[in-house]
Amino acid sequence: MIKRSIVTGQQARLASRNGTHTTSTSGLAPGHLQANLIILPSRYASDFRTLCARNPVPCPLIAESAAKGCSDAFISHLKKLGGDEILGRGSDVRRDAPRYMVYKDSKLEKSHCEEVTAEWTDDHIAFLIGCSYSFETALVEAGLAPRQLVQGRNVPMYRTTMGLCAAGVFRGGTYVVSMRPYRKGDVERVREVTRRFGTMHGEPVDWGWDAVRRLGIGDIDGPEWGDGPLDEGGEVPVFWGCGVTPQEAVMRAGLEGVVMAHAPGHMLVLDARDEDIVE
Template identity: 50%
Template sequence: MSMSRHEASTGEQSRMLSRENKVTITSGLSPSYLQANLIILPSRYASDFRRFCQRNPVPSPLLAESSQRGSPFGWKSYIQGIPDSAVAANCDIRTDVPRYVVYRDGVPIHESQDLLEEWTDDHIAFLLGCSMSFESALTRAGLEPRHTTLDINNPMYITNIPTNPAGVFTGGTYIVSMRPYRRSELDRVRKTTRPYVLTHGEPIAWGWDGMARLGITDIDQPNWGDPPRARWGGKFSEAQGLTGEDDDIPVFWGCGVTPQQAVITAKVPGIILAHAPGHMLVLDVKEDDVLEKD
């Protein structure tokens, strides 16, 4: 019997839907289960990438990596208290993400629904935390992200914040995701997301002045994802300059697309594979399993 995305209640069910090419963006899929960013590298870059994550923990929190080089099955967990077998059981990383991007020498060359032809015996997959993981917590707090109600992809932007380099991963900058909120909701949004350190934690910037400091010049033109919308349905930029407590402001989080931008900026040689932004791997780990306690 076939299953729709709205019936997927576990991480494994969401992965099976992805394997069958029955889902696109994963926002709102299997609420309360962690979603992960993905990057797959030739093994010669693995140690550099682990250092990159250590030096850039806000946009690139490392959750797990392949259990062994060249195997698309099995994980080595970096999540405290989560054994390797509990990361994502029965997962084939070549098929269980809805959409992938293939890079050659730092240039995106095409997107695909699977990586059966591109995967090699020399590849190692890495999973990074994703801010979609705390969206169910925001929803429970009465702060449901607007893109989930519209069933669109949240917007992502290149910033001017430099990442700390590691080996071949040099010259990159932070990528951020954005969710609109009323100015009066900001403190609740920060408090709700703050404990989710492994999924980017609380926002790194907010407001129109925060947008300017990040070097983002046009909020209506994200580098990835769909343009944000104002509450009344118009362009989000129409809210700029409004100062009331109920007026929209942009709120920005670190984003796990940051390593892909590092690959592009450094023109890293070879075939590198990644998730298409907004098309994540849904894990078996629950969001409460990574909640940082006071």
């Protein structure tokens, strides 16, 4: 199985680049951090940094292009890591995620395309946002393996009515959340394990069947992105902030020009590891 032979971030990125890995990155290169990607015209960069600072749970900003137009070198926003340690030289965010989305004037133009080299310009800035796949290895080690990881499926992701704090052009946005089902008695341990990954969405934002109503989720079996959850009974949904949130915020903000992003679940796998960021 190709997935098992991928054990480093670089291997995951190269497999994505050359088309040998094309699906969800859940479980890929265990122990390595993964990142959401959003690529914006430079005039929106300042407002986007403010959006992240004000909404760090769904939008934990971990790095950005070292300069405008730079797709292969990054400045870190994490205390303990440099840009090169997050994403080593030779990487290229335009090709190193398995699949991409392209938005034009805030409308989806391409879905699940293989790369965005043609769309990239000298005016673009790429932002890396922490991803909850990063704490899944720790959950496995704690005996709390997420179901979709075991089954090789993509995590279900939902639109919610939970409001983001407005930031410049980014207004009217709401949280996107990922969901993993757990037994009620395991939720406190799940919270403890994931709390230590503060820059990777951290602990759940909410949980339990009441949370479905509080978050304004219409149909738990019909996620907006990812694969539907398979109900095994006796479990409750547990929701985390999700790095698809910025893509939704872009759609609502009416941005002009071309915006690119990873396809939900199809992340950039990083060179940095769990132990580099756990608190």
